[in-house]
Amino acid sequence: MNKKVIIIMILALVALIVLTLFSFGPLSNMRKSFSTNPVSLQPSSSNTLSLIKENITLDLYTNKDVRENYYNIYLPKDWQIKAGDKAGSYNMVFPQGSGEIKLQDVADNTTLELFVLSQAEPLLKKTISGYVKKEYLKTTINNNETHEIIYDSSEKGKTMRTIKTYIVGSDNAGAITLSADSVSFETLRSLFMQIINNFNWQK
Secondary structure (H helix, E strand, O other), rough: OHHHHHHHHHHHHHHHHHHHHOOOOOOHHHHHHOOHHHHHOOOOEEEEEEEOOOEEEEEEEEEEEOOOOOOEEEEEEOOOEEEOOOOOOOOEEEOOEEEEEEEOOOOOOHHHHHHHHHHHHHHHHOHHHHHHHEEEEEEOOOOOOEEEEEEEEEOOOOOEEEEEEEEEOOOOOEEEEEEEEEEHHHHHHHHHHHHOOOOOEOO
């Protein structure tokens, strides 16, 4: 076998290994992070939500960044919405706080409930200053199992309250985080719940 054939075979083998890593291995998440779809940042329609003291206009966003993980969500028109750090995510800023929506990888050998209780919450305890769990709720949203943690934290001398919601999906789970100062949180809670409850996976 001549040297040229050997070089071609080695190059083909390297290409196959790289392709496998990007498709199924540890680099697959990196590939996904490069594929943010501009369409995901353009709201497709609006809806008016009537709360106790005001009407709020919500824009419908359809995230089409990662196949098998497309989803719809309504977000207030006056919030600042931008793409998150990875495909399938949004970062949100509003006067009283901030939020995030992302896709959460959950290993096939566990359940969402076990992931939340054994991995996600312990990580919050380690990384969030002044973490105090206030509520934990297991429920469903659009027929998908859902786990919600409400907790307090300390930020620049201020007490913040956060609701973090995990929603079962066919591939990744959805993870919605909405935070506000503890006083504003109670005022915003009904709006936060409307946002969370309108999360819907797309087929």
